[in-house]
Amino acid sequence: MKYFIEVDYAQNYKYNQKICGDIFLLSKSENKNRIVFTLSDGLGSGVKANVLANLTATMGQKFVLNNLDVKKSANIIMKTLPVCSERKISYSTFSICDISSEGLVKIIEYDNPEYMFFKNDKLCKVSKKTIPLERKPFGKTEKLYYSEIKMDFGDRLIVFSDGVSQSGMGNASTPLGWRRDHIIKFITDEIKNNSNISASNLCNKITSHANSNDIMEPKDDITSAVVYVRKPRKLMIATGPPIDKAKDKLLKCKVKNFKGKKIISGGTTANILSREYNKKIKINLSNNNMDIPPSSTMEGVDLITEGMLTLSKVANFLEKKIAYKNLPENAAKSFIKHLINSDHVYFLVGTKINEAHQDPNIPFDIGIRRTIIKRIATALENIYLKETYLEYI
């Protein structure tokens, strides 16, 4: 699997609404080979819009994740879900996107602004197949658009609800709304400015800009989502001394040869590598958050932390989905920053047991390294959609 496919979305609710009429659902298939997402915009706003969008998006996700073709899924949705008798349109729009790990993407769209496909900073034309759907009782023919694209390194797919394209409508500078051509220019400029801009940053910028078009009082729910294909950012976490001293050199080799960022978690582990690398460790005592021990630096690695206490904090923060900006300033925050900014995380876990951790005089249960690492890996996979690899040494 050579690509890393990052998908993220950002939303702003319509002003004064406590519930969003846009729904974005995202998940990986069971075998982790596909990512599927659905964006639905419910008619109107508030609870009714939310329920209808949820119904539509959930159906879209479930069908496609269970290997029903996007076109068939769309057909069922269109025929099953209610239609507004006055406006003669479905109660919810949808864009369903099925992305394989090889970068093959199938998209079906109904009534959302059409998606944008960028290769680096260039917008690409996409040919789409129009699928007509007759709505007999209303004597109307709906149009669904189906397309397939192949994404490669540096490519981005951007979808958004009409809250984005219509943002600013009626204001002096944007009387007809933000409009497609200006959105294209905005995105092009952002990518030109930073060719590595993450999906997360870009969708937040788009949503933010739409929000400011509406002078911070969105006239409709605003949702944008970005898919970004890149080389995976790799991170290695080496924690715990190897089962026997003979393997210390092996630990050193694995860490040294790893191509990516490196965190050493554990005093004993850090000492081993300091000796093997012949480099000094410098502990940073200036920022002393008393909860967990301070972090350190050493030439050749990106971060050194203490082991079990820090790892426990990291596991807790990840599982509770605490926003990065709300974390206390300590070694766990630095640790999590590296995790968030990585795509593939490799855990190299030493299996030597430290009997001192089991001392009954210690006031609480320190825990077992393997268990805490498993918790961190599970949270990274399920909540943050990272890929993790575990190796025991």
Next chain:
Amino acid sequence: MRNKIQIKICVGTTCYVMGASDILTIQDELTPSISDRVEVLGIPCFDLCKNSANGKAPFVSVNDIIIDSASLDKVKEYILELTQKL
């Protein structure tokens, strides 16, 4: 110019939970004349807690002399004695 007295405090897991976190404030607890003669460093692990023959955590070294079952008071006392001798 006298060499500074080097205090190394282990901030490994066992030492930290057994009291090293309190000892880290030692520089603030000394009078200015003594505090100026002292340098506080953290170290990731002394590798002493695993063998009970070495005594109990937390471990602190003052000019490379290991103090076991260290506490803020114990280390302060040791430093005062040392400054009187030096």
